[in-house]
Amino acid sequence: MIDLHYWPTPNGHKITMFLEEAGLDYAIQPVNIGAGDQFAPDFLKIAPNNRMPAIVDHDPAGGGEPVAIFESGAILMYLAEKTGRFLPTDTRERYQVIQWLMWQMGGLGPMLGQNHHFNRYAPDKIPYAIDRYVNETNRLYGVLDRRLEGRDFIADTYSIADMACYPWIVPYEAQGQDLNDFPNIKRWFEAIRDRPATVAAYAKGEDVRPSSQSEMTDEQKKVLFGQTSKSGR
Template structure:
């Protein structure tokens, strides 16, 4: 059994999709990031970066005590290795999948996050920031579009690289990106969204709500916080 500490966001969807695709038993433990639950001591014990998602594997492959994993790239690699699914066993294929997972972790996700922040959440419009991040996001879309030329998936067969990237591409409408400019991404995106397991993973936590772009003062405080609350 996998305990999934989760809230329905692109980063959360990466892991719920992977768990569904891999056929692993899991239970969802909600972490309401708008309420600041990511700062609770019990959660920080498994995710010291105070970010969800995180997992606890109650039955690790070595037969030892339960093991926690934080950071979505690390979780995806851990689950792929645990199940032997969605990552090649050969050196070169494995290397390639890890490269693209890291590309998403270091580039696609953070840059889309910054782009969305300065477009929709910043209390004042900063043209320089908006131009900076919009340009970088479009550059990254160009990279992925080129990668998908003549390919059904990012790395040969469907893999954790696709699971890492799809939930962020999902935000294209909200990000005001015209996906028709990126026909290979459009084809890939539409193909993947027909996968039953991916759809199930995307629907996990629907009852909690989906990112709306509307923050009340409590949510703004908790989602903008960069430091842990002071101990009292």
């Protein structure tokens, strides 16, 4: 059994997508990031960066004590190695996947996250910041679109690279993007969206999300965006 410490964000969806694809037994432990659950001492023991997702695998390969992993990219690699799925063993194919996973972790996620922040959550609309991150989002979409030309998936087969990137493309309209401008992404996006495991993963997210909440409150924004070095103490 795997405990998944989770909230329905792009990084959280990556992990439920994998777990549903692989058919692994898991239990969601909600981490309400707007309420500050990520600062709970027990959570910080497994995720010292006070970010979800994180997992605790109670049945690791080789037995022994449970294994705790934080950082979504590391979790995807761990699960891929545990199951022998979605990460090739051939060196060339394996590093095709890993380099695009790192591209998402180092570029697509952080830049699109800043797009979300300045477009949706910042109390002051700063034109320079909005333009900066909308334009960078557009550039990264172009990189991905060119990669997907003539390909069904980012690598040779469906992999953790696709699972890492897809959730960040889901809010494309809020990011100021039109998928019609990126036909290869659109084709890829629609194929992944319709996978049964993707449908199941996103349904799990809706089960966790408070049904009464549509917009982030000012107090939740303070919790999420007002963190300092003392926030996790």
